[in-house]
Amino acid sequence: MSRNELRDPLPSREQLVQPLLQEQLRGGQMWSRVLRRGQRLRLIDVAGGASVAALFYNADETSERYNMPDTLKAQHIARLTAGFVLYSDMGRVLCSVVSDSVGWHDTITGHASRAHNEARYGAGSYQKLRNDFFRNTRDNFLTELGKYDLGKRDLVANLNFFVKVAADEEGRLRWVEGHSPAGSHVELRAELNTLVILSNTPHPLDPSPRYAPQPVALEIRAGSPAGADDACRQSRPENERGFQLTEAYFT
Amino acid sequence: MTLADSRLDPVRALHDVTLDSGLGWTHVLKPGQILRIVDLEGNQAVDTLFYNAEDESERYSAVDTVREQGNLYLSVGTQLLSTEGRVLCTIVADTCGRHDTLGGACAAESNQVRYAIEKRYMHSCRDTFLLTIANETRHLSKRDLTANVNFFMNVPVTPEGKLTFEDGLSAPGRYVEMRAEMPVRVLISNCPQLNNPCNGYDPTPIRLLIWAAGSGH
Numbered sequence: 298m299s300r301n302e303l304r305d306p307l308p309s310r311e312q313l314v315q316p317l318l319q320e321q322l323r324g325g326q327m328w329s330r331v332l333r334r335g336q337r338l339r340l341i342d343v344a345g346g347a348s349v350a351a352l353f354y355n356a357d358e359t360s361e362r363y364n365m366p367d368t369l370k371a372q373h374i375a376r377l378t379a380g381f382v383l384y385s386d387m388g389r390v391l392c393s394v395v396s397d398s399v400g401w402h403d404t405i406t407g408h409a410s411r412a413h414n415e416a417r418y419g420a421g422s423y424q425k426l427r428n429d430f431f432r433n434t435r436d437n438f439l440t441e442l443g444k445y446d447l448g449k450r451d452l453v454a455n456l457n458f459f460v461k462v463a464a465d466e467e468g469r470l471r472w473v474e475g476h477s478p479a480g481s482h483v484e485l486r487a488e489l490n491t492l493v494i495l496s497n498t499p500h501p502l503d504p505s506p507r508y509a510p511q512p513v514a515l516e517i518r519a520g521s522p523a524g525a526d527d528a529c530r531q532s533r534p535e536n537e538r539g540f541q542l543t544e545a546y547f548t
Numbered sequence: 549m550t551l552a553d554s555r556l557d558p559v560r561a562l563h564d565v566t567l568d569s570g571l572g573w574t575h576v577l578k579p580g581q582i583l584r585i586v587d588l589e590g591n592q593a594v595d596t597l598f599y600n601a602e603d604e605s606e607r608y609s610a611v612d613t614v615r616e617q618g619n620l621y622l623s624v625g626t627q628l629l630s631t632e633g634r635v636l637c638t639i640v641a642d643t644c645g646r647h648d649t650l651g652g653a654c655a656a657e658s659n660q661v662r663y664a665i666e667k668r669y670m671h672s673c674r675d676t677f678l679l680t681i682a683n684e685t686r687h688l689s690k691r692d693l694t695a696n697v698n699f700f701m702n703v704p705v706t707p708e709g710k711l712t713f714e715d716g717l718s719a720p721g722r723y724v725e726m727r728a729e730m731p732v733r734v735l736i737s738n739c740p741q742l743n744n745p746c747n748g749y750d751p752t753p754i755r756l757l758i759w760a761a762g763s764g765h
Contacts, residue, residue, distance in 0.1 A: 367658045370713075407611030454609075542657070
């Protein structure tokens with residue numbers, strides 16, 4: 298599959314369906330929701346340069362969660378884009394990436410802590426800045442996870458939507474500046490009932506010295522799980538088996 | 549790729565055990581103690597996790613480790629970082645040159661995805677981890693089995709974002725040594741995978757040695 302084939306400039310029939318819900322994530326904001334199997338979540342990088350950190354759990358059994366290594370090795374990838382899926386540690390598909398205008402979302406470089414934020418941006422306290430205070434991804438994750446009685450032990454390697462960190466032949470990592478232009482989008486389809494946790498906060502490798510996370514739009518649409526001819530399912534034999542195991546779970 | 553050998557003498561080791569493939573091992577290292585893992589017959593993958601022994605909710609973080617060192621591969625000088633951004637262990641000697649931390653551990657369930665639905669019966673590292681923590685630890689469970697280190701395993705990433713499983717760089721007798729920088733619980737599965745070349749299709753024993761703090765490096 299080439300980069301060009303993965304882009305879909307023309308809206309599909311389903312994209313034209315009115316969203317069930319629309320929300321705006323302010324810069325710094327955290328968010329969570331259980332996506333029902335088949336529902337779609339679209340993230341739109343309104344201003345360009347967004348980074349949205351994300352974690353995923355089976356909402357019916359939260360010990361089952363997004364597994365970065367299983368996702369990478371089942372599909373022989375070190376990035377995520379349309380046609381690939383997010384695997385849980387139980388051999389099932391949590392979500393499929395059904396549409397993507399960016400071509401690369403990071404899942405190997407983690408997220409920022411309070412120490413990262415303070416070193417780059419300074420303190421940025423609530424006392425001084427009120428609700429514009431400098432939020433960091435780890436604190437946001439722990440706060441939002443706490444609402445589901447989850448905590449530090451559940452904080453695993455996350456996704457970073459709209460972020461690209463590439464490796465050269467020697468494994469050296471490089472932040473790619475200007476990767477996500479304004480209006481970029483990525484759309485997921487839930488294949489399990491999936492608890493999604495988001496944090497719209499700066500990535501620790503973003504070299505900008507200014508704390509300025511931008512708004513990200515969220516749209517949730519109704520839909521159905523992957524059919525027999527689904528592109529994510531057919532992208533490789535591993536995914537065909539992953540979807541079979543996911544369907545068997547609901548049988 | 550940097551290689552660095554060790555002058556530590558096995559005769560002076562506090563512990564010296566051989567672990568067959570398909571078995572697990574866990575041990576708490578005191579600060580300053582040095583653990584050596586020897587790939588006795590070559591091309592063996594050693595799946596390894598690390599925890600702060602005094603608060604196991606603080607554990608090894610693959611993504612923090614690679615991001616903070618700016619490199620995907622582990623070798624001599626690598627600091628194995630925790631989820632709290634602290635150093636659990638430092639790799640102080642390495643005669644292999646490259647170790648993986650993106651490939652994770654094999655599991656019965658992921659083997660079904662990767663190879664065939666019928667592979668569920670096969671032994672796996674996740675099953676070894678689960679049995680070892682059930683029998684030998686008090687508080688650890690599946691939630692604590694996160695992305696691990698695969699010592700002696702070679703999983704290159706291309707600049708285009710592809711992940712490949714290559715023949716190991718290891719050979720009989722190659723080893724890696726790490727120094728504990730806090731009280732560290734080490735959890736090892738000597739990988740039983742038979743479906744890919746990570747063990748050369750022939751899983752083999754490893755040797756584990758521990759030296760007292762102040763023994764060298």
